[in-house]
Amino acid sequence: MFESLSDKLKSTLKNLRGEGKLTPEHVDVALREIRMALLEADVNYKVAKDFVESVRAKAEGQEVWQDLKPHEQVVKIVYDELVGLMGGTSSRLVFTKQIPNVVMIVGLQGSGKTTSTGKISRWLKDNQERKPLLVSVDVYRPAAREQLRVVGGAVGVAVYQDKETNDPMTLVRGAVLHAQEMGFDTLMVDTAGRLHIDDDLMVELEQIKAETRPVEVLFVADAMTGQDAVRSAEEFHRRVGITGVILTKMDGDARGGAALSIKQVIGQPVKFVGVGEKYDAIEPFYPDRIAQRILGMGDVLSLIEEVQGKISEDEAQKQLEKMTSNQFTLEDFRNQLGQFKKLGSMSKLMKMLPEQMTGGLQMSDEQSAEVEAQMKRTEAIIGSMTRAERNNHKIIDASRKTRIAKGSGSTIAEVNGLLRQYEQMKKMMAQMNRGGLFSKLAGKAMGGLGGGLSGLLGGGGMDGLGGMFGGGSGSNEEFDNNYDETRDSLAKRLKKKKRHKKRK
Amino acid sequence: MAFFWRRKKDEDKFSSSILGLDKSLEELKAQEEAVEREIGVRFTKAIEKTRDSINNKLDTIFEGRKQIDEAFLDELEEMLISTDIGVATTMQILEAIRKGVSRQEINDLGALKAAMRKELLEILHHSEQRGVADERKYDLDIKPYVLMVVGVNGVGKTTTIGKLAQRIKNEGHGVLICAADTFRAAASDQLEIWAERAGVPIIQQKQGTDPAAVLFDSLRAAKSRNADVLIVDTAGRLHNKSNLMAELEKMKRIAGREVPQAPHETLLVIDAVTGQNGLEQARQFMKTADVTGIVLTKLDGTAKGGIAVAIAKELNLPIRYVGIGEQVDDLMVFDPESYVNGLFN
Ligand SMILES: Nc1nc2c(ncn2[C@@H]2O[C@H](COP(=O)(O)OP(=O)(O)OP(=O)(O)O)[C@@H](O)[C@H]2O)c(=O)[nH]1
Ligand SMILES: Nc1nc2c(ncn2[C@@H]2O[C@H](COP(=O)(O)OP(=O)(O)OP(=O)(O)O)[C@@H](O)[C@H]2O)c(=O)[nH]1
Ligand SMILES: [Mg+2]
Ligand SMILES: [Mg+2]
Numbered sequence: 001m002f003e004s005l006s007d008k009l010k011s012t013l014k015n016l017r018g019e020g021k022l023t024p025e026h027v028d029v030a031l032r033e034i035r036m037a038l039l040e041a042d043v044n045y046k047v048a049k050d051f052v053e054s055v056r057a058k059a060e061g062q063e064v065w066q067d068l069k070p071h072e073q074v075v076k077i078v079y080d081e082l083v084g085l086m087g088g089t090s091s092r093l094v095f096t097k098q099i100p101n102v103v104m105i106v107g108l109q110g111s112g113k114t115t116s117t118g119k120i121s122r123w124l125k126d127n128q129e130r131k132p133l134l135v136s137v138d139v140y141r142p143a144a145r146e147q148l149r150v151v152g153g154a155v156g157v158a159v160y161q162d163k164e165t166n167d168p169m170t171l172v173r174g175a176v177l178h179a180q181e182m183g184f185d186t187l188m189v190d191t192a193g194r195l196h197i198d199d200d201l202m203v204e205l206e207q208i209k210a211e212t213r214p215v216e217v218l219f220v221a222d223a224m225t226g227q228d229a230v231r232s233a234e235e236f237h238r239r240v241g242i243t244g245v246i247l248t249k250m251d252g253d254a255r256g257g258a259a260l261s262i263k264q265v266i267g268q269p270v271k272f273v274g275v276g277e278k279y280d281a282i283e284p285f286y287p288d289r290i291a292q293r294i295l296g297m298g299d300v301l302s303l304i305e306e307v308q309g310k311i312s313e314d315e316a317q318k319q320l321e322k323m324t325s326n327q328f329t330l331e332d333f334r335n336q337l338g339q340f341k342k343l344g345s346m347s348k349l350m351k352m353l354p355e356q357m358t359g360g361l362q363m364s365d366e367q368s369a370e371v372e373a374q375m376k377r378t379e380a381i382i383g384s385m386t387r388a389e390r391n392n393h394k395i396i397d398a399s400r401k402t403r404i405a406k407g408s409g410s411t412i413a414e415v416n417g418l419l420r421q422y423e424q425m426k427k428m429m430a431q432m433n434r435g436g437l438f439s440k441l442a443g444k445a446m447g448g449l450g451g452g453l454s455g456l457l458g459g460g461g462m463d464g465l466g467g468m469f470g471g472g473s474g475s476n477e478e479f480d481n482n483y484d485e486t487r488d489s490l491a492k493r494l495k496k497k498k499r500h501k502k503r504k
Numbered sequence: 505m506a507f508f509w510r511r512k513k514d515e516d517k518f519s520s521s522i523l524g525l526d527k528s529l530e531e532l533k534a535q536e537e538a539v540e541r542e543i544g545v546r547f548t549k550a551i552e553k554t555r556d557s558i559n560n561k562l563d564t565i566f567e568g569r570k571q572i573d574e575a576f577l578d579e580l581e582e583m584l585i586s587t588d589i590g591v592a593t594t595m596q597i598l599e600a601i602r603k604g605v606s607r608q609e610i611n612d613l614g615a616l617k618a619a620m621r622k623e624l625l626e627i628l629h630h631s632e633q634r635g636v637a638d639e640r641k642y643d644l645d646i647k648p649y650v651l652m653v654v655g656v657n658g659v660g661k662t663t664t665i666g667k668l669a670q671r672i673k674n675e676g677h678g679v680l681i682c683a684a685d686t687f688r689a690a691a692s693d694q695l696e697i698w699a700e701r702a703g704v705p706i707i708q709q710k711q712g713t714d715p716a717a718v719l720f721d722s723l724r725a726a727k728s729r730n731a732d733v734l735i736v737d738t739a740g741r742l743h744n745k746s747n748l749m750a751e752l753e754k755m756k757r758i759a760g761r762e763v764p765q766a767p768h769e770t771l772l773v774i775d776a777v778t779g780q781n782g783l784e785q786a787r788q789f790m791k792t793a794d795v796t797g798i799v800l801t802k803l804d805g806t807a808k809g810g811i812a813v814a815i816a817k818e819l820n821l822p823i824r825y826v827g828i829g830e831q832v833d834d835l836m837v838f839d840p841e842s843y844v845n846g847l848f849n
Binding site: 232 | 582585586587588590591656657658659660666687688689690691693694696697698701711740742743744745746747775776777778779780781782784802804805806807808810811830
């Protein structure tokens, strides 16, 4: 899959070291790689060009911090610049006293307008104490209005309908009146998908806007969009004045460079991110996440911080020693599960990990739920063991198994499964210790996580994912090489820097 | 491919395979020529903006230059990137051009355009040779011929099916449509309207039904009604969701169990605005669903659909149809020459 930008830069810059300053040559070499990375992530070529120039201006002649290597420093500059450009988190819709406040949803065909209309209305109703009304003015696509009606039903939001007419203006006027009469404070107008070069339909949007004077015009953009994103966004913006962007289908594995392109050409913030087909699959937008995703860094920095925050280094150290000395008991296993759960859902965790770690795999919410359910069962089974059993699993004989199964509401087969899994895990840890993978990771305060993940994924019966940590030494080796110290050391150093700042 | 207009390797004109066997050769030829003309005109019109931009831009950036230098190649690179064909394919084309320039084979804009056209055509033709369901290999007695349409969300699967159904029906075949998107709101209502437009029957069940069950019903119905072709609409799914991909695999299995070798064709729909992620889409859908070809939709916009070229290059998957609008006859057989000529006329 993708080689991360940081790895690329590392190999290109590995011979350039120790001069204390980023020289123009360093920067040139690095910028070429950065440009390629951006293009591969679908950042528009013009936007990529401008971006690279602004990084150049910042990077040249900059002191290399003591703690960072040149490539790390460049990544840091690029990353900061990218986060800066993506803007703050602003998943707020601006409302006025006007009744109703109109929110227009616009965009290309199939981008996710109707689904997003449902998601946002639900969010407004549940979290913002708004009373929304929906109307579809898509009189063109087959069953488009019916779709919104079903969506409205699913999210419990009223939908205005007028089967008598096929005229968008009549529909929208009717909806405004209805909202005023019935006391809906927010009217969301789901418009038909259209091409930005379809003049008739763009005029129609202008008319709807003039008629309803919306407080928000939200442009729905598919995260998988390529180079053309700037054109459509620009034209929609020119015609109807976009106030915010909704970036949909971010649950896919697209790098999402279009987000940067769109932000750059229209200057309006991404307000929401769509992360699934269900109506609660909507999130606020975090510039740092998309920056990392575009650069192929995963959310590893924040992941490490989270891990560090939640697992004390001492404890990690203790666990590490246990793991490597092959004294890892079921009690330890249970502790790890507990720590692991603190980190949140598996699918979220997987999204945060860099691609080298996951091999590009992602976990769906369903799989995540499955692993979590498995974790719960495992915890219950271990919970039904006595302390003696937890500290020495070998004493668990048939009658003990029967008792444990009963106590945890599971079957003997499940108890056996768990014991097998635990033994495998132990074996794996010994292997890994030899390979040095997790000792390295764990040494960097990821002991709990590494162990927990490997146990869960290696033994959890999830084939594809199992391979990623438990898949034997071959993949581990690759992982070992790739991972090196780049990210975690960067994070550590950044953290040091932060501490430093705090002291000031 | 058994049913549609397709250029045969050894013939210059389009030919229809099992269709129109009752017509005389002259009639057929005249008909094909008319179709080809129409395709040419509409296709060119559809991608005119694309051609405009690329062609004119080439002219503009070459203007005032005496020769093809690095600065020009840089601009060319940007232009290629802007079509979404990706960094790798762009580099391959630029490499060929650099070679041509250094060998003095490419000295002017005309030669350069010709070289680019040649590179692109090679990619597209190569993909046609491998992995294509070839009409001549098919047993024409296959009945029902099962055609599955897959892809990520919102790319145009359902719309394409409406258009395809009409095409196939117009060629004298009995078509049945299977509404196996039981997930998205009103997906089945949407397909029903398309079925009406095309004048073909549809098998559907209520939202939330197991799509495999609808497929099963449809396969049975197709057999009992003696339908020639069964077109299966599937729910949009992102290729990285393993549960949804497994669902697709299950559907494939069920089809194969009910009708030997089914699905006989699986079309992956790719939206022309798609960027580099399209490659991964194709890779994953090929893996689980044995995709046999691409439908490139929404080519009536300004996006150039270059990712389909990258897919053809990397995965040897041919582009079969292009969607150029939202009306029932806005589906064309993909023709590499028209596509590439459209870019570099
Ligand atoms: N995976 C995923 N699918 C999404 C998301 N948002 C929308 N979709 C899906 O994308 C497809 C198109 O969504 P719609 O809401 O119908 O898109 P639209 O823009 O209203 O489409 P038109 O009205 O036809 O232009 C559907 O299959 C949705 O379920 C998302 O965030 N993630
Ligand atoms: N301009 C244009 N629009 C198209 C084309 N093909 C499909 N569309 C539009 O794209 C939108 C999505 O099309 P659908 O057929 O619903 O897409 P789908 O893949 O079935 O979507 P899901 O089932 O939700 O995944 C609709 O608004 C279609 O009218 C095309 O070739 N050109
Ligand atoms: Mg819609
Ligand atoms: Mg559909």
